[in-house]
Amino acid sequence: MTKACEKWKDQLLEAALTGARPKDLQVHLQSCRDCTTELRDLEALRARQDSMLPLLVKGSQPSTGFRARVLAAAEASGERKLGMRWRSWKLAGAMATAATVLTIGAIWYRATAQKISDDELAAAQKLAEWRAPSDSLLAIPGQEILRTTPKLGESYLNVPMSKVEEE
Ligand SMILES: [Zn+2]
Structure with a gap:
């Protein structure tokens, strides 16, 4: 396609897509082999796309299997x-x-x-009472108080009084 034919490019495409052949384009095509070839190629391309379209539509639907x-x-x-x-x-x-x-x-x-x-x-019995060494890590402070009950007259809160306070 020569440079002079550039301006026909859009019209060639439109002609290929719609089949419209304006008079001036027809005149040009009669004298220009390049544009005729181009138009034929474009039309062939469109025809191929047209033939592929049903396949595409078909492909979008679930196949028989x-x-x-x-x-x-x-x-x-x-x-x-x-x-x-x-x-x-x-x-x-x-x-x-x-x-x-x-x-x-x-x-x-x-x-x-x-x-x-x-x-x-x-x-x-010793075996039954066996505990994992890591059990001590799970022990919480004051667990002994929760496990045992204080005896009468006994307190778990034996805070030694400081002598200074007593005086
Ligand atoms: Zn041309």
Whole structure:
């Protein structure tokens, strides 16, 4: 396209889009091969876009297999949920088994309690009373007061009076 044809650019585009052919443009096209080629290219481009438009519109709608895919995905997630439910059932089963073992252990312990010596019992009690070393970190000041009850005539608020005040 020569520089003289620059002014036809907009009209060429409009001609390609709308098909309008003003008289002066028609006259120019008859004498200018460049602009004719340009117009043909633009028209071809528009035609291609026109043919793509239905595809674009179609693409915005769910494809035929969309519904089936969604249903399949929903079913798959449902199965996964079912699997999770199975896992929780398994966990519950394991906990029930552990509870049963504990119960049997307790029965066995009671049955054999007489055979256990005092030393063993003391050791077992010590084990039961075992606290984590970090428990002391959780202790709050004055916890002893909350845990125990003061005996009659006893006070936990034994503030030693200073001799200076007494005098
Ligand atoms: Zn031209």
